[in-house]
Amino acid sequence: MITIEAIKPEEWSEAWKIMQPVFATGDTCAYAPDITEAEAFAAWIKGSEATFVAKDDHGALVGIYYLKINQPGLGSHVANAGYVVSTQARKRGIAAQLCEHSQAEAKRRGFLAMQFNIVVSTNEVAVKLWQKLGFQIVGRVPEGFRHAQLGFVDTLVMWKKLV
Amino acid sequence: MITIEAIKPEEWSEAWKIMQPVFATGDTCAYAPDITEAEAFAAWIKGSEATFVAKDDHGALVGIYYLKINQPGLGSHVANAGYVVSTQARKRGIAAQLCEHSQAEAKRRGFLAMQFNIVVSTNEVAVKLWQKLGFQIVGRVPEGFRHAQLGFVDTLVMWKKLV
Numbered sequence: 001m002i003t004i005e006a007i008k009p010e011e012w013s014e015a016w017k018i019m020q021p022v023f024a025t026g027d028t029c030a031y032a033p034d035i036t037e038a039e040a041f042a043a044w045i046k047g048s049e050a051t052f053v054a055k056d057d058h059g060a061l062v063g064i065y066y067l068k069i070n071q072p073g074l075g076s077h078v079a080n081a082g083y084v085v086s087t088q089a090r091k092r093g094i095a096a097q098l099c100e101h102s103q104a105e106a107k108r109r110g111f112l113a114m115q116f117n118i119v120v121s122t123n124e125v126a127v128k129l130w131q132k133l134g135f136q137i138v139g140r141v142p143e144g145f146r147h148a149q150l151g152f153v154d155t156l157v158m159w160k161k162l163v
Numbered sequence: 164m165i166t167i168e169a170i171k172p173e174e175w176s177e178a179w180k181i182m183q184p185v186f187a188t189g190d191t192c193a194y195a196p197d198i199t200e201a202e203a204f205a206a207w208i209k210g211s212e213a214t215f216v217a218k219d220d221h222g223a224l225v226g227i228y229y230l231k232i233n234q235p236g237l238g239s240h241v242a243n244a245g246y247v248v249s250t251q252a253r254k255r256g257i258a259a260q261l262c263e264h265s266q267a268e269a270k271r272r273g274f275l276a277m278q279f280n281i282v283v284s285t286n287e288v289a290v291k292l293w294q295k296l297g298f299q300i301v302g303r304v305p306e307g308f309r310h311a312q313l314g315f316v317d318t319l320v321m322w323k324k325l326v
Binding site for chain 1: 186189192193194195196198202206234235236237238239240241275276278280281301302303304305306307308309310311315318320322324
């Protein structure tokens with residue numbers, strides 16, 4: 001069982017501890033593997049509409065997501081979100097729960113759709129999960145991601161109508 | 164004949180005078196039709212890698228473009244650009260010249276590709292021009308743009324390999 005709620009300022013340090021190792025692998029997220037804590041804070045807290053964290057039964061932080069406006073102005077009815085699950089808490093359905101929560105939160109805020117701009121095509125677990133949760137692949141950018149092991153790989157644009 | 168060069172701080176006011184009427188139509192750019200000068204400055208000057216302006220024979224400002232990193236970190240080899248041509252200077256090939264210039268500038272800065280994230284599908288003149296200049300449609304987002312006259316219309320992701 002996990003609970004998902006808005007991040008509290010004092011939880012950022014713990015959140016960064018689970019984010020940094022995920023970014024460092026360079027195989028799933030666009031952020032630089034050596035992204036600094038300040039840069040991550042700017043992207044995930046200062047630059048987002050909202051940030052939520054998932055906690056397990058013991059109160060340990062196991063995941064985090066941000067919710068943003070994907071484009072300004074006349075594209076602002078589309079939300080964007082990003083997710084990180086602790087490497088210690090995989091295969092427990094936490095990413096799915098974060099994604100479902102973010103969709104509900106986006107709807108609550110009046111967004112009509114959700115879009116992911118840079119899903120790494122070789123991250124099959126993620127692609128399949130987003131598809132299972134109703135997202136469609138609506139675009140494929142050739143060599144959009146510089147994968148730490150595989151070199152340049154395609155990225156996907158994925159989209160779901162929420163309302 | 165036009166010349167294209169990096170914008171000087173004292174040219175922003177003139178640039179905003181040609182940008183505002185284009186954004187106000189709400190049919191081609193994601194920016195809100197009532198975007199403020201400060202918001203435009205944040206997006207086009209503060210938030211960009213570089214901003215260039217086109218001037219005609221008389222030194223009048225007739226177009227502007229920005230160049231940005233499309234995604235941080237492992238997506239940062241892809242550039243993004245946006246263009247505005249004065250409504251008084253259409254059908255003179257200025258958009259094409261701005262786009263060609265932005266590609267050369269992106270290459271000079273080490274970018275390997277260029278991507279447009281939200282090309283309004285009903286803006287046929289633009290879509291055809293970008294295709295003529297070598298961009299491919301690599302994605303189509305349903306109802307990604309709230310068109311001032313047409314309501315929700317699809318948006319295109321367009322991409323070109325530069326190197």
